[in-house]
Amino acid sequence: MSAIRIVLCRPSHPGNIGAAARAMKTMGLTDLRLVAPARALAPKDEWMATHGADVLASARTHATLAAAIADCAAAFALSARAREWSPQVLDLRAAAGRAATIDAPVAFVFGNEAAGLTNDELFACQHLVHIPADPENSSLNLAQAVQVVCYELRMARGATVPAMRAEMPATVADLEGLYAHLEEAARESGFMAPGSKLRERWRRLFSRVPGLEREEVNILRGLLKSLTKK
Amino acid sequence: MSAIRIVLCRPSHPGNIGAAARAMKTMGLTDLRLVAPARALAPKDEWMATHGADVLASARTHATLAAAIADCAAAFALSARAREWSPQVLDLRAAAGRAATIDAPVAFVFGNEAAGLTNDELFACQHLVHIPADPENSSLNLAQAVQVVCYELRMARGATVPAMRAEMPATVADLEGLYAHLEEAARESGFMAPGSKLRERWRRLFSRVPGLEREEVNILRGLLKSLTKK
Numbered sequence: 266m267s268a269i270r271i272v273l274c275r276p277s278h279p280g281n282i283g284a285a286a287r288a289m290k291t292m293g294l295t296d297l298r299l300v301a302p303a304r305a306l307a308p309k310d311e312w313m314a315t316h317g318a319d320v321l322a323s324a325r326t327h328a329t330l331a332a333a334i335a336d337c338a339a340a341f342a343l344s345a346r347a348r349e350w351s352p353q354v355l356d357l358r359a360a361a362g363r364a365a366t367i368d369a370p371v372a373f374v375f376g377n378e379a380a381g382l383t384n385d386e387l388f389a390c391q392h393l394v395h396i397p398a399d400p401e402n403s404s405l406n407l408a409q410a411v412q413v414v415c416y417e418l419r420m421a422r423g424a425t426v427p428a429m430r431a432e433m434p435a436t437v438a439d440l441e442g443l444y445a446h447l448e449e450a451a452r453e454s455g456f457m458a459p460g461s462k463l464r465e466r467w468r469r470l471f472s473r474v475p476g477l478e479r480e481e482v483n484i485l486r487g488l489l490k491s492l493t494k495k
Numbered sequence: 496m497s498a499i500r501i502v503l504c505r506p507s508h509p510g511n512i513g514a515a516a517r518a519m520k521t522m523g524l525t526d527l528r529l530v531a532p533a534r535a536l537a538p539k540d541e542w543m544a545t546h547g548a549d550v551l552a553s554a555r556t557h558a559t560l561a562a563a564i565a566d567c568a569a570a571f572a573l574s575a576r577a578r579e580w581s582p583q584v585l586d587l588r589a590a591a592g593r594a595a596t597i598d599a600p601v602a603f604v605f606g607n608e609a610a611g612l613t614n615d616e617l618f619a620c621q622h623l624v625h626i627p628a629d630p631e632n633s634s635l636n637l638a639q640a641v642q643v644v645c646y647e648l649r650m651a652r653g654a655t656v657p658a659m660r661a662e663m664p665a666t667v668a669d670l671e672g673l674y675a676h677l678e679e680a681a682r683e684s685g686f687m688a689p690g691s692k693l694r695e696r697w698r699r700l701f702s703r704v705p706g707l708e709r710e711e712v713n714i715l716r717g718l719l720k721s722l723t724k725k
Binding site: 284287288290291292293313315316317347353354355356358395396397398399400402403404405406408409412413416419420424425426427475476 | 649650
């Protein structure tokens with residue numbers, strides 16, 4: 266993820282650079298570049314960066330977009346606006362997948378909050394990337410767009426969430442033991458009428474539980490035993 | 496998307512509710528619920544909502560999480576923290592996929608900015624959802640988490656970006672015409688030495704252009720013609 270650069274062109278609103286730095290940090294990105302920022306960093310940027318303070322502190326500033334991406338193998342321009350003429354258009358997921366195949370620095374480039382990217386900035390990049398959104402309201406807040414992009418970049422590299430504690434899965438024999446126990450309890454208590462579909466119903470129910478655990482089956486059987494004891 | 500509810504439990508920071516409303520609006524979601532908000536809406540919420548002002552204005556407030564999700568078929572709790580005991584853990588993409596299969600209201604539930612969800616709130620939901628993130632810095636800003644979740648929900652429903660203008664694709668015959676033209680120009684100008692691999696090189700280059708257009712081939716041939724005219 267360290268080879269991925271986030272470039273903010275002419276950011277203007279206090280706090281947005283900090284919020285972008287935080288968004289990057291949550292996804293493991295660290296290389297932030299500012300192109301001709303409209304204002305110096307504000308105290309609100311420091312505050313919004315929270316644990317991304319180091320990303321903010323190490324951000325480099327460039328006079329032009331060309332200088333910020335000169336050493337990149339590809340630059341992807343984010344824009345919500347369709348344009349008649351543009352570089353190749355990709356949706357974000359396709360762009361993140363393509364970036365993941367490039368073994369060299371790549372840049373994702375964001376425009377000014379109000380005006381977006383200029384045409385010159387757009388054509389300085391090789392790809393135009395849209396984040397799929399509601400066509401009537403397709404303009405994301407800058408830092409929120411950075412967050413979604415960094416998330417997809419992480420997902421494109423096969424990110425997963427930590428596995429749950431490993432539990433012993435219930436076997437077919439465990440399940441059949443439960444079903445037999447349920448049937449016995451239902452018959453003895455008079456709950457199971459002749460022609461009842463109860464057997465099919467609880468098989469259908471428990472078959473749908475993903476990763477049913479032996480301990481969960483044992484808890485149900487323990488309760489049945491407790492309820493039916495003489 | 497109108498069947499998907501975003502629930503914010505005890506939000507406290509001014510502006511975050513508005514930013515969440517904007518994030519929802521960009522992805523076509525409209526049903527926002529607040530559970531026991533720590534403060535009234537602030538002017539900053541209105542300002543942050545921008546074109547999501549209608550989502551903000553129609554947000555309903557509930558005293559408890561249970562009341563906010565009582566009519567939902569499933570509730571998905573967002574948390575960055577792993578817990579020893581929790582509902583079933585899903586990553587966001589899997590959760591969005593599952594939500595897309597449910598033909599009834601479903602809720603995505605977010606905790607307080609500082610403290611997250613309580614254990615009681617967590618177990619009021621049927622699923623615990625993690626956004627894959629850097630393990631050392633896994634806490635997203637509230638509105639940014641809402642943005643990523645709403646984006647995945649939209650993607651799970653097969654969102655795409657608008658197609659580019661339809662151009663006539665270059666055919667094999669167009670390409671062979673270009674290659675013949677290039678070879679003629681290279682031979683006549685003396686650029687093509689005996690044993691040259693130029694023919695293979697330009698085939699390799701132009702074969703890699705996705706969606707190469709007839710008009711693009713014609714522009715290249717026009718330039719060659721202009722350069723080689725006597």
